[in-house]
Amino acid sequence: MSLEHDLGSLAIDIAREAGELARTRRDAGVAIAATKSALADIVTEADREVEALIRTRLKAARPDDGFLGEETGAERGASDVTWVVDPIDGTVNYAYGIPTYAVSIAAVRGEPTPNEWDALAGVVYAPVSGEVFHAVRGEGAWLGVNRIAVNPEVGPAGALLATGFGYDPATRPGDLELIGRVMPEMARDLRRAGAASLDLSYVAAGRLDGYFERGLSPWDLAAGALLVTEAGGRFGRAEPDGGPRGPLVVAATPAIFDRLAEAAGLV
Ligand code: LIP
Numbered sequence: 001m002s003l004e005h006d007l008g009s010l011a012i013d014i015a016r017e018a019g020e021l022a023r024t025r026r027d028a029g030v031a032i033a034a035t036k037s038a039l040a041d042i043v044t045e046a047d048r049e050v051e052a053l054i055r056t057r058l059k060a061a062r063p064d065d066g067f068l069g070e071e072t073g074a075e076r077g078a079s080d081v082t083w084v085v086d087p088i089d090g091t092v093n094y095a096y097g098i099p100t101y102a103v104s105i106a107a108v109r110g111e112p113t114p115n116e117w118d119a120l121a122g123v124v125y126a127p128v129s130g131e132v133f134h135a136v137r138g139e140g141a142w143l144g145v146n147r148i149a150v151n152p153e154v155g156p157a158g159a160l161l162a163t164g165f166g167y168d169p170a171t172r173p174g175d176l177e178l179i180g181r182v183m184p185e186m187a188r189d190l191r192r193a194g195a196a197s198l199d200l201s202y203v204a205a206g207r208l209d210g211y212f213e214r215g216l217s218p219w220d221l222a223a224g225a226l227l228v229t230e231a232g233g234r235f236g237r238a239e240p241d242g243g244p245r246g247p248l249v250v251a252a253t254p255a256i257f258d259r260l261a262e263a264a265g266l267v
Pocket of ligand 1: 070088089090091163164166194195197213217220
C-alpha cells in the first residue's frame, strides 16, 4: 500500500475513536473551559481531551511526524508529514448540543500552511450521524464505502450554498456584505451549519453546490479541501484584502466555481 493510503487508514481509525470520545463527553454534559480569540470562540474540556487522544495515537503510530492542532498548536517533526487536526470542528454546536460537529484529521507534506502544503490524506468524521468522509490523494473521495462526487451541474433555481461567520463581532459587517454580494448573484438558498469541515464534505458529496467563508483556520479546512478536490470540485483560498477578517475560502463544483469565486472576491 502507498504511504498516502496508510496515512488515510490511520486517520480514519483515530478519528473514529476520537469521535466516540467526543460523543461520550457530550452525552455526559459539556463544560466550557475557556474563551480564545473572542467571547464567542470557546473551547471545551472535551476539545482538549479529544485532541490529546489524537496526538497520543499519532505519536505512537508515527513518532517522527509533525502536528498542528487547534488546541495545542504546532510541533515540527523529523519527517516531512504533518498532521493538521481539529478535534471538534463545530465547537459551538457541540457546546449547545447541536449534533453538527466533526473530528477533522489531515496528513500533509511540506509547510503546514494551507496554500503551501501538499495534502496526502484526510478524514472528517461526524460522530452523531456516523458518517465518515475520507480521501487519499489520487484515490477519490468517499463517504464510508461509497464514492462521492460534486454535483456536475446546478439547476435553473440557482446554487445551494453554505457559509459561516467569524467569532469576532468586528467581522460581521464584512461577512454580511459578502452574503449580500453572493446570494442575489447566484444562490437558490444559503445554509450555515457551523462546521466548515462538514460544509466542505457536503460540497464533495453533492449535498451543497458551493461554500464560502472568511477567517477559517488551517485545521478547519485541511481534510475538507482534499475531499472537495478528490471529489472533482475546486478549492481556492486567498487574502483578498489582508484585512482582519482573514483569508477567503471558496469551494464548489466546477459548474459554478468561477462565478462564486468572482462574486465572493477571491482574487
Ligand atoms: C468553526 C468553523 C465554522 C466557522 C466558525 C468556527 P471551530 O470552527 O468550523 O465554519 O464559521 O466560526 O471557525 O471553532 O468550531 O473549530
